[in-house]
Amino acid sequence: MRRTTKIAALLSAGILALTACGSDEPETSTDPGTGGESTTSEETEAPQSDLMVGMAYDVGGRGDQSFNDSAAAGLDQAVAEFGVTSQESEAEDGEAENAREERLRTFADAGFNPIIAVGFAYGPSIGVVSAEYPDVNFAIIDDSSVEADNVASLVFAEEQGSFLVGAAAALKSETGQVGFVGGVETPLIQKFQAGYEAGVAAVDPDITVDVTYLTQVPDFSGFGDPAKGKTAAQGMFDNGADIVYHAAGGSGGGVFEAASESGNLAIGVDSDQYNTADPSVQDVILTSMLKNVDVAVYTYLSEVVGGTVPSGVTTYDLAADGVGYSTSGGQVDDIAGDLDAYKQQIIDGEIEVPTAP
Template identity: 40%
Template sequence: MKKILSTIFILLLLAATAWAKPPVVGFVTGSSGLGDMSFNDMAYGGIRKAQQEFNFKLIILEPRKTGETTLKDFTTLADQSDVIILLGAQHQELTTQVAGIYPDKKFIIIEVPIENVANISSAVFKQYEGSFLAGALAGYVTKTHTIGFIGGAEVPAVQQFEKGFRDGAEYAAPGTTVLVEYLSPAGDFSGFNNPKKGYKLAMNQYGNNADIIFTVAGLTGNGIIEAARRSGKYAIGVDSDQDSLAKGNVLTSMIKRMDIAAYEELKDIMKGKFSSGPTYYGLEGDGVSLSEMKYTRDKISDEILKKIDIIRKKIIKKEIIIKKDQYE
């Protein structure tokens, strides 16, 4: 009996001392950096929660003014870190490259799936599902039968938002016109960091009869939401709950719980439970969702809200079929 208790004690002691000294976590933000009140800030909240619980040192790397992170930046950070967590599709190739250089270090990338690399874990959101709901809501609420979509860069992750938004609007209100614009082409991530241009594009779409615009553009979205406020129209926020940025003019926000994903991924590593490959977050389990709409709920009928809830349940039950490649 004493031997068994002794063995258990040793195992517990080893688990508690898995890190001989406080680990170092390197955090690489998306192109617009912290303070965007969206993509980056949402994930940062989860990282800070993990830091408070596990007491690791945090080093933050924000991309240069060009919105890019260089290989040198990345390897310098990896030299100093035990774990590296990165945001955004822009870091997909660099993550795979640097993970090969540092096989003994753990990498977490949030937004894109990376498979079959032993030291990379990825958190992927079924943004198509949440965007489908946002599009359905816009289809039910629009009075002009014209809505808009403005994306930061023309990359697959943002195009999935666009597709879900279009399909949701068509499901709710067939024939709805969707105006679509991107600030920058694939490979150029500066479109996530240009509120002035976002404002101009939004005002142009509102001038072309759109009364609701879905912004998937990071910090640029703040300019789009300001355009909604000034024009008396609606915007739809993204990633975090942005409803309070223009109370009454943000119809809803399509929330991606990157805070939960970042926290859970870091918690597993700190407890020695690292698992490579992608983990998916969707409507089931509230990995993605619409906001509470507390500033606009009085403008949306109970009938519409019931329809949105029915659609949500149908997606979860797979009664509305969504192919895997629509959110990858």
């Protein structure tokens, strides 16, 4: 009995400690920094605003080199330009629903207004808390399920951007086979897949698209496991694909590695990964599907600073420059004409991109 107890104690302490390490790393270094940054910019920059912005990140928080970082970039820009004050907090993996609600309430009670929730996981809690604090303005990214006067839903047409990189992959593929690696199989990531497949098919319906997802809900580790991403991409390259598009957040690093080792190409996601990924894999990044969360956050904050309070659903699509493709590295320069033609057709409504595969 006592031996079991000791083993159990060691194991569970280890598990608890490991969960602490896992999410601790990125933020301890960045969080105090942002706190300092916002106050110093207030002192040095000319513009001043008494706006206090509360930023509730999804799991991973600032420093994930992907989705959350993109939102953080928009916030930083607003802090620098408008002199707003900001405070940040991030979700923990597998936390209780009332922990998310409580995070939003803590912001509201501490006088933060507006409060921006990053990620669809906050959808239900925004619904609850926005009703409790009718005088506080909320914004939520990637969810449009809440309809209230004090809630702005910022959503993206990921399928349109994915269509363009799909077209790029089809135009560049030599083997007639391309791949898609999704992080976690959710409706959101399926939008990326649907757009990508449509883009490939628009160029050449005969090209096959291999699709794989790293994990299934409720296991969200597929967004942060480069080893899984590498294995999945390696399998596709071995199978004859020569370009793989990933929508897998932090797991994408593994996709780039696999491409680099096998001499193939990969497509990045969310931000211009040619600039954010490890320099050793830069040359395999054909292009990146840009999801400009920073533009959405910045635009929202600029409107709040300007005195108007946005509410309702705002879709950031190709026309609004909310999504797009990156050109860093110059690998798609020769097909830029084709891609821009597709882009114009989507904006004009001549091509309608599906949102589900």
